[in-house]
Amino acid sequence: MRHWQDFLKDEAGTQALGMALARVLAPGLSIHLHGDLGAGKTFLTRALLHAAGYTGRVKSPTYTLVEPYTISLAGQMVELLHFDLYRMGSPEEFIDAGFREHFGTGKICVIEWPEQATGVLPAADIDIFLNAKGEGREVELRAHSDLGASCLEKLHLSPNL
Template sequence: MQTKVFPLHDETKTELLGAVLSSVCPADTTIYLTGDLGAGKTTMTRGFVRSRGYKGVVKSPTYTLVEEYQTDGVYVYHFDLYRLNDPEELEMMGIRDYFSPSSVRIVEWPSKGEGILPEADLEVNLEIVGNSRNAVIYARNEKGAAILEKMVFPKPAEL
C-alpha cells in the first residue's frame, strides 16, 4: 500500500493540502477522512472544494449528513457520518445515488458506514502531533495510488 505523509503546521496548510489533492483527483473517486474531532477534516475539504472554483460557504455536514457542491462539471459530496447511529440509515437516504461517475465523495467518519460504503480510493488520516498536524494519505487501490503519486505539496520556499 502506497503512503505519503504531509506536515500541516496550520489551517492554511490543511486547506492547501485539500487543493493539491483536488488538482489531481478525477471524478468517480472516494476519499475517506479519518482523525480526531478538530483535526482538520472539514478544513481540508474546504480547500478541496474551493480549488475547484466553488465560491460559497463550505461547512461541515454534521447535522445534514451530506453537503453537495457542484464544481467544474463534477459534484463533490461531503459526508460527515459522526452522528450516524446505524449504517442502514445510509441506505434509507439513498447513499448509492451519490456514488456516480460524475462525482467525488469525501467521507468523514467512514467507520460509521462500514458494510454499506464502498471501498475508498484514498484514506487521509489527519493526526494531531503536539501543536501541529500530519496528514497520512494511504492509497487503497490502483486509482488511489495513481492519484497519490501525482500529489506534490509545495515546499515552504515555494509558497
C-alpha cells in the same frame, strides 16, 4: 505512489494539501477522512472545494449528513458530495437514505467519519488520516485502488508542507 505522510504545521499546511488534492481529483474518486473531532477534516475539505473553484460557503454537513457541490475539473462539471456521518445512528441509515446510490456514478465523494458506515460504505480510493500533534497535524494518505494511486502520483506538494 500509494502512501505518503507529512506534518502540517499550521492551517496553511492543511490548506496547501487541500489545494494540491484539488489539482489531482478525478471523477468517481472516493476519499475517506479519518481523525478525531477537530482534526481538520472539514477544514481540509473546505480548502479543497475552494481551490476547485467553489466560491460559496462550505458548511460542515454535521446535521444534513451530506452537502452537494458542483466543481469544474479540466472544464468538465463534476458533482462532489461531502459527507459527515458522525451523527448517523446506524449503518442501515446510510442504506435507507439512499447514499449508496451516489457511488459508482462518477461523483466525487469525500467522507468524514466513514467508520460510522462500516460494512455498507463502498471502499475508499484514498484514505486520509489526520492526527493532532503539538500545534499541528500529522497527515497520512493511502491509496487503495489504481484511481487513488494515480491521483497521489500527481500530487505535487508545495515546499511548506
